[in-house]
Amino acid sequence: MTTTDTRPAIDRGTCEALDAADPLAQFRERFDLPEGVVYLDGNSLGALPRDTPEFVQHVIREEWGTGLIRSWNDAGWFDKPQAVGDLVAPIVGAGAGEVVLGDSTSASLFQAVVAAARLRPGRRTIAAERGNFPTDLYMLESVQELLGGAEPRQRRLIADDGPTLDEVLDDDVAVVVLTHVDYRTGRMHDMAEVTRRVHAAGALVVWDLCHSAGAVPVDLRGADADFAVGCTYKYLNGGPGSPSFIWAARQHQADARPALTGWHGHARPFDFTVGYAPAAGITRFRVGTPQLLSVAGLEASLRMWAEVDMAEVREKSLRLTELFIALVDARLSPHWDVEVVTPRESARRGSQVSLRVSDGYPIMQALIERGVIGDFRAPDLIRFGFTPLYTSHADVWDAIAALEDILRTEVWREPRFSQRGAVT
Ligand SMILES: Cc1ncc(COP(=O)(O)O)c(C=O)c1O
Structure with a gap:
């Protein structure tokens, strides 16, 4: 019937x-x-x-044109990567002071994976998904080589047709790099459940949120995640080439040693000392002078996102x-x-x-x-x-x-x- x-x-x-x-x-x-x-x-x-064109015009004409170098202080330029990071934070379930703007997602991923791997010094393997956006895998090749010394670190790739996450996890895996929402298929991981499994094996997880931020609710803190990176030019409407963001869980911030140790991540950049001393908290993930015109485009959009x-x-x-x-x-x-x-x-x-x-x-x-x-x-x-x-x-x-x-x-x-x- x-x-x-x-x-x-x-x-x-x-x-x-x-x-x-x-x-x-x-x-x-x-x-x-x-x-x-x-x-x-x-x-x-x-x-x-x-609202973006007018906002960016203001930054160009008033802050740059009229304010000139004074805007580093008067318009808060120097702290923009943290201030705008605070606007990203609620969208990804992070707290104030936990997110900072980066360069491209690729560069931020490099920063985060190196910091994560250094928190698991005895372990030599990095696991990732074969289906990750390729730049993530390309960046990992370099991380493996740089952190491996004479013997490059290993990489294990998870795939839909195997091996699975559980099959690659063992006590040699330092970091697992996963994309929360797959760029090809739109498949979304259960972030809390996957993070729990990675932690049970003693490893840390770095989440790529490029297709998640502004697309789906994300709760990085609730999921007990370790690190996350993402882009802002997709669902967050920051504009072509707008900066990436990096999040590190509070418990990792004091010990995290990111890959790139630039002066904007220094504890006292205007002391101009010879040696590097990391800034407190997430600020140490900053590298060099932020692309402030791109940051302005993102800030304009995130002001609207604050109402969403x-x-x-x-x-x-x-x-x-x-x-x-x-x-x-x-x-x-x-x-x-x-x-x-x-x-x-x-x-x-x-x-x-x-x-x-x-x-x-x-x-x-x-x-x-x-x-x-x-x-x-x-x-x-x-x-x-x-x-x-x-x-x-x-x-x-x-x-x-x-x-x-x-x-x-x-x-x-x-x-x-x-x-x-x-x-x-
Ligand atoms: C999941 C994912 N990761 C990384 C990237 C690359 O980001 P970027 O060009 O900002 O380095 C993309 C770009 O589309 C992406 O979809």
Whole structure:
């Protein structure tokens, strides 16, 4: 016997009704999005907050132009990496004074992994996921070599098809480097549970939060994590190349010895002494002069983020991703070979949905030409990021309608859609 599906079919009106009841809807006006664009790539580069240009202009014209060198003191430039770090802190479940801005995520990861490994001096292995964003793995190669002396440290890689985390953990593992939300699939780890397992083996964990900060609620303290790094140009809308952040648990701060010992991480930088003495707390993770114009872009955005309730963000994010998956199931998968690779279980999903489809590259290019912007990750994934502050339910509907049309008409076969730029 077959059962009849009594769920009402979703249509654009359903999506508009969800938008009308959306408690975060007012935030869309706080962004400067081009007319006619459905922007589903905020997991790569977040949209421009409306207040940012004026804020950055102020820093350029007043603080730099008029204040000149005096702004290091008068405008608080010197302490900006900690002050803006304090605005990141509540978004990732950290306390005030625990987060500092860094350079790129790659550089911050290097800082954090070296500090973590040095806290486990007798252990020689670093474990990481094969599926980590590659820069994390590239940085680890150098950490292994530099900390290994004559004999480079070992690396063990966890993968979906094995070995598992539990299989790589033993009493030689110093540090485990994990990405909380996977950049390809959007799969999310249970941070508290994974951290507990790493600690049970006597190792420390460094979390990469690039696809988590501003995307999902993160509770670094509650999870008893050790170190974390992340970028701010994706879900936090800091702007292209905005600085990374570093967090170290309070219990590690006094003993942590990061890799790069620059003068901005010195206890008394303006004594200009010959020897290095680490600053107290998280400040020692600073390196050199901060990129203050980029910091300004981030500060402008984080002032808006201070008004945001992450529980509401998560609720809407799940509604958007569930709607997208339901529409793929109903309208695409029955007709074309399109597979949802993102976990369907909401607790395991970040704020993106990835679809496996052959010819993903030209399909995404055709979609972008229609004004629906997502991206492509080799070899066969097209990714859609859902940013609850400015993505609407109607956007989800329109994106699926455009994708359906592109697959049906096969317009993506036109040769121009297969021409690749340097960035995919
Ligand atoms: C998970 C993850 N880690 C690291 C990076 C690289 O960060 P950066 O270019 O700031 O070093 C990215 C970039 O997309 C990422 O997704």
